[in-house]
Amino acid sequence: MGGHNTHGYAVVSAGGRTGGFLTVHTAWYQRLVGEVPPGLVLDHLCRNRWCVNPAHLEPVTSAENARRGARTKLTADQVESIRRRVGDGESQGAVARSIGISAPHISRIVSGHRWSPVPRAIERRHARLMPLVSSGQGGSESLASNGSRPSLALGKV
Template sequence: MHGKNVRAHRAAYMLFVGRIPEGKHVLHRCDNPSCVNPNHLFLGSHLDNMKDKTKKGRAVSLKGIKNPRAKLSEADVREIRARKGTSQVDMAKEFGVSQAKICSVINFTSWKHVN
């Protein structure tokens, strides 16, 4: 459209419903990403899309070692928490993660599922 590549569902929305405001996403009531039925499309924010995904059970969160990008093991997390008084910078170097990650482990903002 107008010399730009546009995803089909966004094009359908623009053709049959109207303009898409800046920062808005075109979401699917039917949860079918390839659907272009204008009756199935509605506008929302990125947050609306994430909430809709979670509400409908489509949000997959791989926690801990199930996440392929995890650098720590559950044993590492327990050890970090047991060594709470140790320098976070030193532990970060030892475990190969950032000081911010060590802090989030200690404060249970990450790896919440590990006691």
């Protein structure tokens, strides 16, 4: 039996009375690729929460997944620029005003409490895939030809 969770991801029963639920994309990833490494979550590179294509899923830390999310205001390049500008002597307030975010947020970025260093390889891969999503080429496998959501029969997960 399936449905969706409070975050909008499709879920399927993990089996048994106390098995709970597992997101469908995680179930498919585990079936086709293998277990998600401990401490990591799956990021939908295509930004489509219903997509189950393992090529569109990447195991990342929760922090990296949040950085890539739709609500993220800054890119890794902007964060590097903020750190460089403050390091060169520009005031945090001036940097904050020029970008349109709060000075306390600049302080958290500079101190490393927000936006810990981003591995450049991950950032480059993410940037390479985003044009596919914007052009409508990514994530289409997760929709039926009529635009409806697929019904998935996973059996026991």
